[in-house]
Amino acid sequence: xxxxxxxxxxxxxxxxxxxxxxxxxxxxxxxxxxxxxxxxxxxxxxxxxxxxxxxxxxxxxxxxxxxxxxxxxxxxxxxxxxxxxxxxxxxxxxxxxxxxxxxxxxxxxxxxxxxxxxxxxxxxxxxxxxxxxxxxxxxxxxxxxxxxxxxxxxxxxxxxxxxxxxxxxxxxxxxxxxxxxxxxxxxxxxxxxxxxxxxxxxxxxxxxxxxxxxxxxxxxxxxxxxxxxxxxxxxxxxxxxxxxxxxxxxxxxxxxxxxxxxxxxxxxxxxxxxxxxxxxxxxxx
Numbered sequence: 001x002x003x004x005x006x007x008x009x010x011x012x013x014x015x016x017x018x019x020x021x022x023x024x025x026x027x028x029x030x031x032x033x034x035x036x037x038x039x040x041x042x043x044x045x046x047x048x049x050x051x052x053x054x055x056x057x058x059x060x061x062x063x064x065x066x067x068x069x070x071x072x073x074x075x076x077x078x079x080x081x082x083x084x085x086x087x088x089x090x091x092x093x094x095x096x097x098x099x100x101x102x103x104x105x106x107x108x109x110x111x112x113x114x115x116x117x118x119x120x121x122x123x124x125x126x127x128x129x130x131x132x133x134x135x136x137x138x139x140x141x142x143x144x145x146x147x148x149x150x151x152x153x154x155x156x157x158x159x160x161x162x163x164x165x166x167x168x169x170x171x172x173x174x175x176x177x178x179x180x181x182x183x184x185x186x187x188x189x190x191x192x193x194x195x196x197x198x199x200x201x202x203x204x205x206x207x208x209x210x211x212x213x214x215x216x217x218x219x220x221x222x223x224x225x226x227x228x229x230x231x232x233x234x235x236x237x238x239x240x241x242x243x244x245x246x247x248x249x250x251x252x253x254x255x256x257x258x259x260x261x262x263x264x265x266x267x268x269x270x271x272x273x274x275x276x277x278x279x280x281x282x283x284x285x
Contacts (some may be wrong), residue, residue: 016085017088018121021061024055065147093188115190120152121146127140127173127176132168172188198272200274204225224249232269234247235266239264239281258283
């Protein structure tokens with residue numbers, strides 16, 4: 001076997017923040033390398049040898065893509081082990097916005113949230129999570145293998161409903177660096193953006209009898225309350241084309257007479273849409 005007694009690095013993988021110090025130790029062999037040439041190949045830092053153990057020390061990590069190779073020469077060539085080094089930098093800024101932000105959104109239409117993560121490395125270790133309030137909407141990762149810091153934009157499509165009016169959207173970016181990484185993975189959160197969702201009027205009340213029968217002299221109240229954004233306006237039309245005493249959601253007649261019989265129409269509208277309710281009123285003598 002060419003390499004039964006191979007060099008062993010401790011730790012077996014190094015995760016270091018750019019600009020920070022790091023170190024590792026290589027146990028070159030149990031016995032096969034004794035009296036042979038052995039060393040650690042590196043692009044920065046210093047190595048010191050004590051018996052068959054080599055220590056590699058870096059005061060300040062200033063390379064984004066680096067590794068160390070511990071090797072010894074034997075009769076069949078070379079026996080070596082590579083120490084993978086992950087150099088990271090937490091995101092500088094994380095921000096959220098709507099693509100082509102045009103102000104209020106319309107219910108049922110599709111919009112795109114974008115989360116911009118600035119100056120992060122390595123971006124392939126990044127997990128971006130989109131939130132609606134405290135609810136996770138989705139998680140995204142990058143396929144970019146660039147080791148140096150990059151700025152990347154992550155997008156997620158949403159289709160808001162009227163229940164989303166006033167909710168807050170935000171995103172967070174977390175570097176997943178594994179067990180060799182920091183105990184608390186670096187997480188950077190965006191600001192919150194508050195959604196305004198426009199939707200057409202929707203009636204709040206329950207259905208009414210048809211016809212509505214009222215005894216002469218008794219009061220009549222017709223309620224056509226609706227919710228909408230923007231706030232809806234109400235227009236009433238009365239039998240015989242009389243002017244409406246109400247411009248609100250409720251029409252009240254304090255004492256019903258025979259001429260109040262007929263069809264009443266309530267039209268509720270805003271700039272998204274409108275809804276119409278008809279009431280047939282019968283007056284008993």
